Amino acid sequence: MNRTEVLRHIASLRNGAPMIISPGLANYPIAEAKDEPLTIYNMDMPYTTPMALGMALGWPERKVISIEGDGSLLAGPGVLSTVARYRPKNLLMFVFDNGAYLTTGSGKAPTTTAFGTDIEQLGRAAGLQNTRTVHDLDAAKDVISAAFTQIGPWLIVAKVDKQDRPAERGPHTLPMYVYEAGLIFHRAALKEKAAKK
Amino acid sequence: MSKQQKVKTPLRNVAGTGKAGVRHRQEALESFYDGFKVAGIDFAVFLPDSMLDGVEQLIIERGDIEAYQCSREDEGIAMAMGAFLVGKRPVALMEGSGIGMSALILARGIVQKTPTMLIIGHNSTLGERYDYHGATRLVAEPVLRALDIPYHVLFDPGDIRKVIVEAQATIEGQRLPFGILVPSHVIREIGESR
Numbered sequence: 001m002n003r004t005e006v007l008r009h010i011a012s013l014r015n016g017a018p019m020i021i022s023p024g025l026a027n028y029p030i031a032e033a034k035d036e037p038l039t040i041y042n043m044d045m046p047y048t049t050p051m052a053l054g055m056a057l058g059w060p061e062r063k064v065i066s067i068e069g070d071g072s073l074l075a076g077p078g079v080l081s082t083v084a085r086y087r088p089k090n091l092l093m094f095v096f097d098n099g100a101y102l103t104t105g106s107g108k109a110p111t112t113t114a115f116g117t118d119i120e121q122l123g124r125a126a127g128l129q130n131t132r133t134v135h136d137l138d139a140a141k142d143v144i145s146a147a148f149t150q151i152g153p154w155l156i157v158a159k160v161d162k163q164d165r166p167a168e169r170g171p172h173t174l175p176m177y178v179y180e181a182g183l184i185f186h187r188a189a190l191k192e193k194a195a196k197k
Numbered sequence: 198m199s200k201q202q203k204v205k206t207p208l209r210n211v212a213g214t215g216k217a218g219v220r221h222r223q224e225a226l227e228s229f230y231d232g233f234k235v236a237g238i239d240f241a242v243f244l245p246d247s248m249l250d251g252v253e254q255l256i257i258e259r260g261d262i263e264a265y266q267c268s269r270e271d272e273g274i275a276m277a278m279g280a281f282l283v284g285k286r287p288v289a290l291m292e293g294s295g296i297g298m299s300a301l302i303l304a305r306g307i308v309q310k311t312p313t314m315l316i317i318g319h320n321s322t323l324g325e326r327y328d329y330h331g332a333t334r335l336v337a338e339p340v341l342r343a344l345d346i347p348y349h350v351l352f353d354p355g356d357i358r359k360v361i362v363e364a365q366a367t368i369e370g371q372r373l374p375f376g377i378l379v380p381s382h383v384i385r386e387i388g389e390s391r
Contacts, residue, residue, distance in 0.1 A: 040282075044305050047275040050267075054279025054287070057265060058240055062283075078268035082276075086265060166390065182282065182311035182372070189283045 003096045003160040006140050010065070010094065013148045018055050018076050018189070019065040022048040022072035025164055026096055027174055030067070035175050037188035042178065042180035045069075046076025047095055053079065056088035056153075059189065061196075063090050063148065070097040070111045070119060071104075077122055083153050084127030091153040094144075098160050107165050123155040133157040151179045221251030224374025225354045225384045229316070230255050232361030233288060238262060238314065240280040242273040243290035246377060248318030253290055271302045274374075277313035278306050286365065293319040293337030296376070300340050303374055307344060310372040314364055315379045320350050326379030341376050348376030351383045 007026060011033035016036040021027045027041045043051060052066035073095050083091060098109060099114035112164065113119060120133040130152055134140040140158050147154040212330045229252045233241075243253045256264045263285075269271030270291040270299055277287035296303075296317060306312055319330060321338045341348045347367060364375040 020279075025207060040309070047271070047302050047305065050272040050275035051279035051282075052279075054240075054242070054276035054285075055283045056279075057263065058280035058285040058287075059283035078267070079272050082265075082268050082272065144373055178309060180308075180310075182309040185282050186284070186311075193284055193344070 001089040001135060001137050001140060001158065001160050002163055003098065003158070004164045005137055006094075006096070006144070006158050006160065007067070008033060009137075009141050009144055010067075013145065014065065015063075017063040017065055017172045018052070018059070018185075020048045020052045021067040022069050024069055024072075026067050029164075031174050037184050038192075040181050040185060041067065041174055044077070046074075048072055048077065049079045049083070052093070053086075053088065053091060056091040057086060059193075060067035060088065060090055062192075063092060064088075065092045065094065068093065068095045069102075070095060070099065070113045071101045073119060074111060074113075074117070077126075077138075078153070080123050080128060083155075084123075088153055089151045092147050093153065095155070095157045096160050097157050098162050100162060102162055102165050103120055107162065117183065120155065120157045123157075128153065128155050132155075133159065135159045145172035205365040219259035220386050221384050222354065222386060225357060226251045228253050228348075228354065228357035229361065230259065232358040233262060235358065236314075237286045237361045238361075238365070240277065240285035240286050240287040241265070241290065242267050242276045242280075243285065244268075244270050244273055244295055246290070246292040246293070246295075246318045248292065248381065248384060249290045249316060252316070253383065255285055269298060271299040274299050274302045274306070274313060274315070278302070278311045280375040281311055281313055286369075288316060290316040291318065292377070293317050293334055294333040296340050297332070297336030300344065303340070303344055305344060306374055307346070312368045312372050312374045314361070314368055315374055315376040317348075317376050320380045323350075323352075323381075337376075337378065346374050347371075348378060350378040351380065354383050357383070 007029040020040040023042045049066040056064040101109045120131045123131045130144045215364045228325040280287045368375050
């Protein structure tokens with residue numbers, strides 16, 4: 001299963017939902033699908049899910065999405081227990097597990113999932129109930145669609161291949177506004193909240 | 198009657214701390230809480246810490262500021278920043294050691310203009326007696342200074358409320374994190390055994 005295909009499906013269901021993406025290749029398909037204002041790209045690891053958790057608790061009316069890699073989630077797995085404690089119904093955690101630090105350097109350095117670490121089971125052990133591991137695109141689409149309509153929190157681990165790493169690095173195509181990201185996101189969130197009052 | 202029971206200053210027994218526990222000045226705890234309310238703080242994240250436990254428990258008891266406990270301090274700061282991004286006015290409370298864990302997320306918050314208030318137990322100079330707090334008192338202020346994060350070390354408990362309110366003005370005006378460090382004497386009964 002290719003990560004880009006799964007990300008495109010998530011983007012198609014997103015409906016502008018707040019989203020934070022861990023560092024690496026997962027950012028590009030999301031930005032290419034639609035550069036939404038409620039997006040934080042390339043969050044330093046391991047803060048993608050912690051920041052998304054704060055958003056989910058602070059804005060319970062809105063679905064909030066974290067896009068993690070196996071490396072970034074494993075850098076701070078304790079957050080799974082915090083999520084399990086507070087169980088925000090609106091939090092969707094997607095972990096793309098390719099067994100490697102694929103974006104980094106040669107991309108050949110493995111993560112511990114290549115040696116048997118099971119991220120879904122970490123989530124189960126932390127106390128999460130809505131967890132799945134998916135290995136093919138059809139199964140991924142089914143569970144992701146369910147997660148967008150059912151009560152969370154959800155932890156969905158997608159076992160993906162390494163084919164989305166380009167053979168050669170091209171120019172940086174992400175929106176280059178990390179210095180403005182907080183301002184843009186904050187303004188958009190306040191505007192949306194005000195409009196619904 | 199024990200020595201502690203003779204003290205006239207209103208004190209708050211911290212539940213479950215037993216003989217080794219501490220007692221906080223109720224007046225100081227109320228000043229923190231009042232400061233938070235006046236500043237509009239509506240979202241608190243903390244990792245339990247002896248120094249700030251009374252404040253944290255008061256927030257939970259009063260119930261009108263959302264309160265969450267994190268697993269690590271840097272995780273908690275990230276949670277607070279996420280809450281800020283969706284319109285909350287957050288505070289993160291922790292021991293000074295937690296700031297040592299949090300340089301990267303604080304830097305990200307500065308770069309991304311996503312602030313939070315930080316209430317930090319312990320400081321570099323006053324009221325520290327134990328060697329096991331050596332790393333705690335060593336790490337917090339240097340991290341704040343290295344990142345040019347504005348901070349204030351409380352000295353007079355009478356300043357607590359005003360410092361919190363003014364700090365929040367700086368946080369919103371400058372979109373920077375702001376640290377408020379809490380030496381022991383500000384919140385605990387002076388002279389009590391620690």
